[in-house]
Amino acid sequence: MAASCAIKSVLAAVFCLHVCLATAQSLERDSPACEPRLIAQAREGAERGDAKQTYLLARYLSTGKCVPGDGKQAIQLYVQAEKLGYPPASYNLGIVSAANQDFPSAEGHFALGASLGHRGCELQLAILYSLVPPPVGDNRKAYAWLLLTESRHEPISAEAVEQLARVRPKLSEKERTQAEALSAKLAADFGGVRPFEP
Numbered sequence: 001m002a003a004s005c006a007i008k009s010v011l012a013a014v015f016c017l018h019v020c021l022a023t024a025q026s027l028e029r030d031s032p033a034c035e036p037r038l039i040a041q042a043r044e045g046a047e048r049g050d051a052k053q054t055y056l057l058a059r060y061l062s063t064g065k066c067v068p069g070d071g072k073q074a075i076q077l078y079v080q081a082e083k084l085g086y087p088p089a090s091y092n093l094g095i096v097s098a099a100n101q102d103f104p105s106a107e108g109h110f111a112l113g114a115s116l117g118h119r120g121c122e123l124q125l126a127i128l129y130s131l132v133p134p135p136v137g138d139n140r141k142a143y144a145w146l147l148l149t150e151s152r153h154e155p156i157s158a159e160a161v162e163q164l165a166r167v168r169p170k171l172s173e174k175e176r177t178q179a180e181a182l183s184a185k186l187a188a189d190f191g192g193v194r195p196f197e198p
Contacts, residue, residue: 032059034066046077051084052198058089082109087118087196094121098128103136114145117196119156122149126160130167139170144182148190 032038039060045053058077061070075096081089090113098106106128113121126145129138146167149160171179 031063031065032056039066046080049084051081051086051089054084055081055086055089058092062092082112085116087113087116087121088198090116091118091121091124094124094128098124098132103128103132107136113196115190115193117193119149119152119154119195122190123156123159123163126167127163130163130170139167140175140179140182142167143171143176143179144186147180147183148186151187151191154195 032042038056042053042057042060046057054077058074058081060067061077062074063069075093078089078093078096082093090109094106094109094113097103097109107125110121110125110128114125122145126142126149128136129142129145131137143164146160146164150157150164168176
């Protein structure tokens with residue numbers, strides 16, 4: 001019963017944030033394949049400390065489609081995968097944290113994922129800054145990160161352009177100048193980070 005409630009809580013958080021933060025990449029859009037061999041590989045890989053397999057096992061547990069769901073263990077495995085440097089786990093933890101209105105944690109997860117080249121984290125960090133109240137919310141930071149994402153000329157850049165159109169009118173001329181200066185610093189720090197490829 002508790003596991004079922006935990007799964008429902010995670011899925012409700014995911015749905016809420018997907019609706020609230022919109023776009024980029026959704027959390028667990030497709031469930032992993034229900035093949036016993038793949039499930040066993042995920043379990044064995046997680047036991048060995050393999051980041052990708054740990055993340056995959058978390059996905060199996062969070063969806064509850066192929067194995068009995070366990071939201072609490074799924075979150076623990078996402079945390080473990082994040083500690084192993086697997087940025088899709090940071091994305092999922094950011095989504096769940098934001099849905100639970102733990103905006104500082106969401107900011108931390110998205111920032112970590114962005115630093116590791118996860119473009120969905122980069123975009124969601126900007127969207128988070130544009131939608132939540134201060135002290136995390138800050139349209140200047142949102143604008144700066146969106147400028148960086150737009151400048152990458154990658155598929156996700158088109159969405160950054162749409163978000164820029166929403167954020168730009170919220171800034172005064174002075175704030176836009178500050179945001180552009182911050183974006184130049186972000187470009188220097190993160191512009192050369194290659195996109196994460198699973």
